Amino acid sequence: LNHNKYFPLDEISLLSYIESVPKLAERLGGNKSHWKLREVGDGNLNYVFIVIGPAGSFVVKQALPYVRCVGESWPLSLDRSYYEANALKEHGLLSPEHVPEVYHFDYQMALTVMHYLEPPHIILRKGLLAGTVYPLLAEHMSDYMAKTLFNTSLVAIPTTIHKSRVAKFSGNVSLCRLTEQVIFSEPYMVAPNNHWTSPHLDEDAKAIRLDDQLKLEIAGLKAKFCESSQALIHGDLHTGSIMVTATSTQVIDPEFAFCGPMGFDVGAFLGNLLLAFFSQDGHASENDREDYKRWILQTVADSWNLFQKKFLALWETTWKDPGDAYPATIYNTANVRELVQKRYISQLFEDTLGFGAAKMIRRIVGIAHVEDLESITDKDVRAVCERRALNVAKLLLKERRNFSSIEQVLSTIQSIK
Amino acid sequence: LNHNKYFPLDEISLLSYIESVPKLAERLGGNKSHWKLREVGDGNLNYVFIVIGPAGSFVVKQALPYVRCVGESWPLSLDRSYYEANALKEHGLLSPEHVPEVYHFDYQMALTVMHYLEPPHIILRKGLLAGTVYPLLAEHMSDYMAKTLFNTSLVAIPTTIHKSRVAKFSGNVSLCRLTEQVIFSEPYMVAPNNHWTSPHLDEDAKAIRLDDQLKLEIAGLKAKFCESSQALIHGDLHTGSIMVTATSTQVIDPEFAFCGPMGFDVGAFLGNLLLAFFSQDGHASENDREDYKRWILQTVADSWNLFQKKFLALWETTWKDPGDAYPATIYNTANVRELVQKRYISQLFEDTLGFGAAKMIRRIVGIAHVEDLESITDKDVRAVCERRALNVAKLLLKERRNFSSIEQVLSTIQSIK
Numbered sequence: 165l166n167h168n169k170y171f172p173l174d175e176i177s178l179l180s181y182i183e184s185v186p187k188l189a190e191r192l193g194g195n196k197s198h199w200k201l202r203e204v205g206d207g208n209l210n211y212v213f214i215v216i217g218p219a220g221s222f223v224v225k226q227a228l229p230y231v232r233c234v235g236e237s238w239p240l241s242l243d244r245s246y247y248e249a250n251a252l253k254e255h256g257l258l259s260p261e262h263v264p265e266v267y268h269f270d271y272q273m274a275l276t277v278m279h280y281l282e283p284p285h286i287i288l289r290k291g292l293l294a295g296t297v298y299p300l301l302a303e304h305m306s307d308y309m310a311k312t313l314f315n316t317s318l319v320a321i322p323t324t325i326h327k328s329r330v331a332k333f334s335g336n337v338s339l340c341r342l343t344e345q346v347i348f349s350e351p352y353m354v355a356p357n358n359h360w361t362s363p364h365l366d367e368d369a370k371a372i373r374l375d376d377q378l379k380l381e382i383a384g385l386k387a388k389f390c391e392s393s394q395a396l397i398h399g400d401l402h403t404g405s406i407m408v409t410a411t412s413t414q415v416i417d418p419e420f421a422f423c424g425p426m427g428f429d430v431g432a433f434l435g436n437l438l439l440a441f442f443s444q445d446g447h448a449s450e451n452d453r454e455d456y457k458r459w460i461l462q463t464v465a466d467s468w469n470l471f472q473k474k475f476l477a478l479w480e481t482t483w484k485d486p487g488d489a490y491p492a493t494i495y496n497t498a499n500v501r502e503l504v505q506k507r508y509i510s511q512l513f514e515d516t517l518g519f520g521a522a523k524m525i526r527r528i529v530g531i532a533h534v535e536d537l538e539s540i541t542d543k544d545v546r547a548v549c550e551r552r553a554l555n556v557a558k559l560l561l562k563e564r565r566n567f568s569s570i571e572q573v574l575s576t577i578q579s580i581k
Numbered sequence: 582l583n584h585n586k587y588f589p590l591d592e593i594s595l596l597s598y599i600e601s602v603p604k605l606a607e608r609l610g611g612n613k614s615h616w617k618l619r620e621v622g623d624g625n626l627n628y629v630f631i632v633i634g635p636a637g638s639f640v641v642k643q644a645l646p647y648v649r650c651v652g653e654s655w656p657l658s659l660d661r662s663y664y665e666a667n668a669l670k671e672h673g674l675l676s677p678e679h680v681p682e683v684y685h686f687d688y689q690m691a692l693t694v695m696h697y698l699e700p701p702h703i704i705l706r707k708g709l710l711a712g713t714v715y716p717l718l719a720e721h722m723s724d725y726m727a728k729t730l731f732n733t734s735l736v737a738i739p740t741t742i743h744k745s746r747v748a749k750f751s752g753n754v755s756l757c758r759l760t761e762q763v764i765f766s767e768p769y770m771v772a773p774n775n776h777w778t779s780p781h782l783d784e785d786a787k788a789i790r791l792d793d794q795l796k797l798e799i800a801g802l803k804a805k806f807c808e809s810s811q812a813l814i815h816g817d818l819h820t821g822s823i824m825v826t827a828t829s830t831q832v833i834d835p836e837f838a839f840c841g842p843m844g845f846d847v848g849a850f851l852g853n854l855l856l857a858f859f860s861q862d863g864h865a866s867e868n869d870r871e872d873y874k875r876w877i878l879q880t881v882a883d884s885w886n887l888f889q890k891k892f893l894a895l896w897e898t899t900w901k902d903p904g905d906a907y908p909a910t911i912y913n914t915a916n917v918r919e920l921v922q923k924r925y926i927s928q929l930f931e932d933t934l935g936f937g938a939a940k941m942i943r944r945i946v947g948i949a950h951v952e953d954l955e956s957i958t959d960k961d962v963r964a965v966c967e968r969r970a971l972n973v974a975k976l977l978l979k980e981r982r983n984f985s986s987i988e989q990v991l992s993t994i995q996s997i998k
């Protein structure tokens with residue numbers, strides 16, 4: 165398999181492409197003169213087209229052989245498209261309510277056709293910016309994370325399946341390297357990609373580059389990211405990879421998927437919720453975001469608590485036919501089962517806080533920032549929000565082993581403010 | 582690639598096989614009427630032939646499609662031969678003084694031809710049984726372990742090489758599963774394979790099956806074995822996989838090789854030395870093994886201390902061109918370098934004690950025992966030796982986080998005796 169026949173589609177050539185794939189043409193209905201098509205990619209990496217016909221619709225996502233927001237000077241493997249399509253399918257089988265269905269995948273063209281998440285679906289990050297409450301978010305995301313992570317871990321599956329999945333997704337190395345670079349390395353060193361609200365955070369950024377304890381902790385997390393194949397993770401589970409309505413929560417964009425540590429996904433989600441939390445003061449008129457801030461923190465707490473509850477509930481049902489990690493003949497009493505589960509969850513909590521914190525830090529002093537904070541136009545205000553987020557993140561990264569509940573984390577956050 | 586043309590060689594067909602491979606025939610010299618050949622496999626799994634000709638010699642190792650010591654009822658993948666040959670080559674490049682050279686590998690036949698380690702080379706386990714001192718053992722084994730483990734870890738190599746090696750060796754899943762079963766599972770449950778000196782150790786074996794704390798700890802080690810791809814490890818580094826003379830130390834039989842935790846190799850070596858130590862009283866006439874016991878413990882201490890010293894020395898020379906784990910631009914002061922190195926070594930020490938202990942336990946109550954102990958014919962004496970080893974191993978497994986030097990471990994061992 166190669167990409168010799170790859171070419172980037174434009175609005176004209178995409179219509180011909182669809183025409184040439186009967187199942188796609190049929191799904192739209194009519195013929196190409198009836199199909200409406202719009203490029204909506206707002207991400208950093210790929211093209212995304214919405215295509216609508218008389219009978220149906222879909223989204224076409226095509227990878228580019230470079231980082232879209234940087235240009236051809238930063239090449240990036242087209243293979244990521246293959247891993248994204250595979251992750252969508254595998255996670256989709258495990259959590260179909262929260263993953264768009266894949267209709268078609270073309271390896272050569274690095275192209276995936278999937279279910280169109282129609283309006284009012286919007287990117288969660290935009291909803292958080294607007295101050296919209298999503299009452300089911302914690303319920304849905306905890307469901308998605310528990311099902312996808314538990315069921316691709318050795319708690320649930322045999323070593324044979326695990327190792328073949330590890331082998332397959334080891335091929336997604338370009339994307340893993342990108343994460344290593346922008347999350348685990350650049351924020352802790354002088355790098356041309358780095359930027360921050362300047363001069364306000366100049367000293368803060370410098371302090372990070374001089375903080376040996378922080379460098380020690382980020383090394384441990386990086387090693388876990390590079391070496392631990394705990395589960396098939398999404399790999400980029402920030403609030404820009406989630407589309408929501410009041411009743412629906414959909415996870416898109418798993419192009420960074422590989423077998424890695426679960427806490428990297430859970431931490432990405434919670435860390436980005438915290439960035440949204442810290443940005444609220446920059447978007448408030450008077451104190452009109454206080455309720456909303458409380459809702460975000462409640463969602464952080466609920467997401468973690470529901471996640472661990474559901475993870476353990478799945479584990480409980482699995483004792484009759486477990487994966488290879490915990491044979492039921494060894495873990496054969498309520499007491500020893502509780503012991504191993506507690507240890508597992510507490511390690512996962514520690515990882516979640518660590519990775520979540522690393523994700524927050526990189527969004528403030530690294531290459532790619534978040535709209536939650538970037539859209540605060542008053543730099544003085546923005547810097548105050550960012551510094552608070554940074555200080556909490558540094559604390560979590562260094563002290564993560566000393567937190568034993570998410571409520572404790574939230575009290576710390578509130579006491580720092 | 583497949584094994585469709587595979588057939589197990591006997592002494593006749595092996596001669597024809599060699600004849601058909603010119604580079605092998607040339608190495609022996611003369612023709613097949615001059616070649617002497619002897620099957621010497623004493624291992625559990627494979628056939629090993631020594632072949633000697635007028636001009637040269639070699640060893641031919643061929644895998645069988647089942648576990649040799651059990652029979653056809655326990656099938657085992659022939660692919661292990663491929664991973665063994667690859668590990669011999671990769672480790673041989675890194676530590677040529679301590680790994681026999683591979684002359685020929687035949688995937689279809691699951692067959693490796695390698696350098697013949699001539700007499701007086703014997704299996705280290707036999708030498709330890711005989712009470713022979715190997716003054717260079719610690720020096721050599723620390724060298725082998727430091728070079729092979731350091732140089733296949735992300736401290737030394739980039740992510741791209743690491744992930745492709747992970748992918749490749751993920752295929753050695755049958756052998757990983759075997760380890761999971763016989764080391765991390767069966768000793769902690771009722772299993773038909775298990776046996777022990779009975780009735781002497783009946784209660785000891787039962788206590789293990791009822792020890793929740795032990796089961797908690799073995800779960801953590803098993804997870805690390807299954808999920809951590811820290812380095813390309815040998816995977817079966819007991820004293821039966823090492824051949825020695827007074828001046829030479831050679832590591833053979835890496836058919837269990839995969840990308841796993843370094844501590845699994847270091848622990849296997851040290852744990853098997855400790856088994857040799859605890860068996861000495863069963864082989865002593867009067868107290869004539871006291872000096873030898875001291876030498877074994879000194880070798881345990883030296884092996885660990887030299888290993889960590891050499892590992893860190895390699896790390897020091899690598900800062901100018903490091904692997905992807907610790908970029909020199911982040912880890913840029915003596916202080917932070919020392920911090921990350923200390924953390925790395927202390928985690929590795931903890932793993933080493935844990936895996937070493939697990940290896941000891943399984944050799945006393947699991948499927949495959951060691952000659953060190955099995956050859957003690959007086960069951961009362963043997964049981965005393967085994968119980969001491971078992972108690973130390975249980976303690977190490979549970980308390981490994983509380984030991985900060987190998988000397989501390991050795992004092993504990995001596996105080997327990």
Ligand SMILES: Nc1ncnc2c1ncn2[C@@H]1O[C@H](COP(=O)(O)OP(=O)(O)O)[C@@H](O)[C@H]1O
Nearest residue numbers: 204205206207208209210212223279280281417
């Ligand atoms: N299935 C979909 N339905 C509707 N909109 C989508 C869908 N997939 C992507 N989008 C839109 O396209 C944008 C970019 O998609 P994404 O998969 O995140 O690409 P990138 O990898 O470049 O970040 C999303 O933010 C969203 O607005």
Ligand SMILES: Nc1ncnc2c1ncn2[C@@H]1O[C@H](COP(=O)(O)OP(=O)(O)O)[C@@H](O)[C@H]1O
Nearest residue numbers: 622623624625626627629640681696697698834
């Ligand atoms: N290269 C060699 N030179 C000399 N003897 C060897 C060599 N390789 C193996 N042997 C002998 O054959 C025995 C079995 O080899 P080994 O590789 O350990 O097989 P197994 O995988 O079946 O345990 C060893 O214990 C040793 O006695």
Ligand SMILES: [Mg+2]
Nearest residue numbers: 207404405417
């Ligand atoms: Mg995206």
Ligand SMILES: [Mg+2]
Nearest residue numbers: 207209417419
């Ligand atoms: Mg993306």
Ligand SMILES: [Mg+2]
Nearest residue numbers: 624821822834
């Ligand atoms: Mg052997």
Ligand SMILES: [Mg+2]
Nearest residue numbers: 624625626821
């Ligand atoms: Mg063996």
Ligand SMILES: [Mg+2]
Nearest residue numbers: 624626834836
């Ligand atoms: Mg072997």
